[in-house]
Amino acid sequence: MKASLFSGPVVGLFASLLLNRPVLAANNTDPDPPTLPLSSTSNFNFNFLVGLSNALSGGADIGPILGVAQKTQAAPGDFPFYTAAFHELALETKAQAEDPDNAFDPINVRDAWFSTAHYFRRADEVNHRNWSNPQINSFWEEQTAAFNKGLAALPIPAQRIQIPAREDNFTIEAIWYAASESNSTKLPTLIIGNGLDAAQEDSYHHFVAHALLRGWNCITYEGPGQPTVRRTQNLGFIPEWERVVTPVVDYVLSEKAHVVDTDRLVLLGNSFGGYLAGRAAAFEPRLSAVIMIGGPWDAYAGFTTQLPSELLPIYEAGNYTQFDDTVLSLREAGELPPDAAWGLDYGLWAMKTHSPSEFFNLTKQYRLDDVADRIEMPVFIADAEFEFVSKGQGQRVADAIGPNAQRHLFNGTAGYHCQTGAYQELTRTMHAWLHKTLGKGQGRSKSA
The missing domain is CATH 3.40.50.1820 (Alpha/Beta hydrolase fold, catalytic domain)
Incomplete structure (x- = not known):
């Protein structure tokens, strides 16, 4: 089956697995999007918006997020490059958090460690294709340790x-x-x-x-x-x-x-x-x-409406091996669009299955x-x-x-x-x- 089957709607299918990292369709397809796109890769753009939003509560800074966005313009859809850019930012921010001069002020401590944790989470986001990748755990250990230091510096x-x-x-x-x-x-x-x-x-x-x-x-x-x-x-x-x-x-x-x-x-x-x-x-x-x-x-009804007409009959006929081989071979060859590749990688990992067809079967529940x-x-x-x-x-x-x-x-x-x-x-x-x-005054x- 040709890679062209995975253009158009199917990008949204895998990019939107279980609705936690959707294609921000308006950013990429609307003639007049409501916000300025920070990346031509919609999953990257979503993560940059998350980062900018976290700046409201000390979990990021605006300049560093925009800096990563600018770096990745040269490599749209390049997962290793994106991961490395956020990992570098996480390490830089961790070094700032560890500076003894910051320890005088709990707000300094809190913001620096919460930001460090956030940047490690962003580095982790597109890094789940290979389940044995040690960074899946090492990045998470770093973010957890950093976040704990931020929690300890809260007023309560x-x-x-x-x-x-x-x-x-x-x-x-x-x-x-x-x-x-x-x-x-x-x-x-x-x-x-x-x-x-x-x-x-x-x-x-x-x-x-x-x-x-x-x-x-x-x-x-x-x-x-x-x-x-x-x-x-x-x-x-x-x-x-x-x-x-x-x-x-x-x-x-x-x-x-x-x-x-x-x-x-x-x-x-x-x-x-x-x-x-x-x-x-x-x-x-x-x-x-x-x-x-x-x-x-x-969930299942939403996903199947996104499948192109060539693929849905294969899955619904129970030809799971053919369906899986088609999807996974395109991923292996690097022929899936980046949003689809992310959704496939992360969705399978979260549902703990290596089979796209089993994923669809699970969503029926x-x-x-x-x-x-x-x-x-x-x-x-x-x-x-x-x-x-x-x-x-x-x-x-x-x-x-x-x-x-x-x-x-x-x-x-x-x-x-x-x-x-x-x-x-x-x-x-x-x-x-x-x-x-619910009424009653909120303290x-x-x-x-």
């Missing part, structure tokens, strides 16, 4: 915890962030989960820092398939996400009951984590509300159709004008949940997947909805 140091999954043989990795030093003040609390590839460390910059300033406690978590658990426990994703969220709720309501307002206990899911949050909420009545940001209604009617608490659905694979699915989620759901469509510069590059607008809108829906915090 955060706490890493491990939560055993109830009746399961895995451990949930989590971080608890307190919004107050009081041991008796009960505050609203967010439980925050990401999607396919973003780490719980990313959640600090995307959501936690903004929530702490508004007086919300936060706990971030990772389950099977997500970055730390995939590495340390060798586990791919599981569809029954209530097996992950319920133990987290148990922990919050037992170990943190003295500081948690149980009338304002909210589950937030970002990207593919939006679906995961919806799935878990169907089985977790103790939640007060749910926020679903960019999550799909039906990720759908809200069978459980949406069980979601009984208020739901905020953040949809996006330039959503790609799940375009239109946000409305289906809202329709299925019914009167309890409110869908908000973000447009223009806030209209990319998960409002990347517009986190201020996202969090303003989200917290306004929380205040209106202020010194934690961020």
Whole structure:
């Protein structure tokens, strides 16, 4: 089969695997994109937007991100070059963080180490084709160690915890962030989960820092398939996400009951984590509300609409060997577009399969159709004008949940997947909805 089959829609398919690194279609195809593209490779552009956004909360600096963007202009789609550029930046920033002259000021310490951690995560992003690549673990060890130093320098140091999954043989990795030093003040609390590839460390910059300033406690978590658990426990994703969220709720309501307002206990899911949050909420009545940001209604349905007509019949006929050989041979020959190559590499690694057809088979388990009617608490659905694979699915989620759901469509510069590059607008809108829906004044915090 010719490589030309992988032009056009199929780029979006693999680049958008599980909706955590979509093709930012407006950047590359719209005649008048809402933002200035920083790379002709949309996955690179997405990462640069993430980096610029993290500057809001001390997790990056604008100049260094633009510097990497400029360097990679000479090598669009070159994964090793991109990885090396961010790795170099991570090492430079680590050296600055280790400078004894910075130790006088906890803000210096926090920003330098959070930025170091972030740059190591960006270096890791496109580096998953070869599962035996030692950098998959070494970069993560570096980012974790750096992030821990940033956590310790917060006004109220955060706490890493491990939560055993109830009746399961895995451990949930989590971080608890307190919004107050009081041991008796009960505050609203967010439980925050990401999607396919973003780490719980990313959640600090995307959501936690903004929530702490508004007086919300936060706990971030990772389950099977997500970055730390995939590495340390060798586990791919599981569809029954209530097996992950319920133990987290148990922990919050037992170990943190003295500081948690149980009338304002909210589950937030970002990207593919939006679906995961919806799935878990169907089985977790103790939640007060749910926020679903960019999550799909039906992952398999979204992906198959992106397959070109020549490939879908091969897969649906069960000719899995032919389907796999075609996709993998193009990847081996370097003939997949870079966005597709990234999606294939990372998606297979996260689902813990070497088979594209098995990946598609697994996605059939990720759908809200069978459980949406069980979601009984208020739901905020953040949809996006330039959503790609799940375009239109946000409305289906809202329709299925019914009167309890409110869908908000973000447009223009806030209209990319998960409002990347517009986190201020996202969090303003989200917290306004929380205040209106759950009531009670939100206290202020010194934690961020």
